Amino acid sequence: MSYVLEIKSVYDIKLKATSVLGYGYHSATVLGLLDYDSANLIEDVAPIHASIYSMLPSGTPIDPADLTYVKIKTSTGQIRVIAMDWIDTQPELINTRQVRIVISNLSLSKIPELQKMLQRNGFTQFTIDTISG
Numbered sequence: 345m346s347y348v349l350e351i352k353s354v355y356d357i358k359l360k361a362t363s364v365l366g367y368g369y370h371s372a373t374v375l376g377l378l379d380y381d382s383a384n385l386i387e388d389v390a391p392i393h394a395s396i397y398s399m400l401p402s403g404t405p406i407d408p409a410d411l412t413y414v415k416i417k418t419s420t421g422q423i424r425v426i427a428m429d430w431i432d433t434q435p436e437l438i439n440t441r442q443v444r445i446v447i448s449n450l451s452l453s454k455i456p457e458l459q460k461m462l463q464r465n466g467f468t469q470f471t472i473d474t475i476s477g
Contacts, residue, residue, distance in 0.1 A: 345404070345429040349374045349414060355435035357416070357426070361396035365430060371419040371438055378425065383413035387425040396430065404429050446475070 349355065351374055358368040383389050393408040405411060411427040418424055450458075455472055462470055 345431070346412065347428060347431060347434050349377070349435060350437075351376060354438040354440070356438060357435040358432040359426065359430055360401075360432045361399040361430065364392075364396050364399070365426075368432070369416060369418050369424070372416040372424075375415040375417055375423070378413040378415055380409040380411065380413070383415070383425045383427075386415065386423060389413065389425060389427065393427065393430075400429060 354371050354373050356368065356370050357372055359365040362368075378386075380389070389411075390408045393411070397404070397406060408427070411429050413425050413427050414431075416424050416426065447458075452474070459472060
């Protein structure tokens with residue numbers, strides 16, 4: 345199994361065998377593609393593969409040394425290794441940009457409410473500045 349992945353790009357990755365591996369990774373950065381020996385230096389992948397092998401599609405190599413691995417940095421900063429064959433579908437490339445929003449005639453007393461609204465909706469990296477004019 346092989347997917348198109350770019351080094352240093354950020355992806356949402358869905359995994360197979362979710363009962364063992366979890367559902368996947370949101371906003372994971374691809375750090376490299378690895379062979380078995382290189383992957384094993386980071387994480388002991390053989391027991392993971394053995395524990396999920398029965399949940400993978402037929403034709404998946406039984407020997408973990410026959411797989412290609414992806415080294416990722418999770419959104420929480422952890423370094424992980426996953427086999428291409430453990431990935432469920434083509435990972436979704438995440439394109440992010442800085443966005444500027446201008447709200448006209450906003451009362452300054454509403455700024456704390458605006459901050460709370462952004463935080464409740466998952467936006468944690470923002471700044472609010474006032475503009476004279």
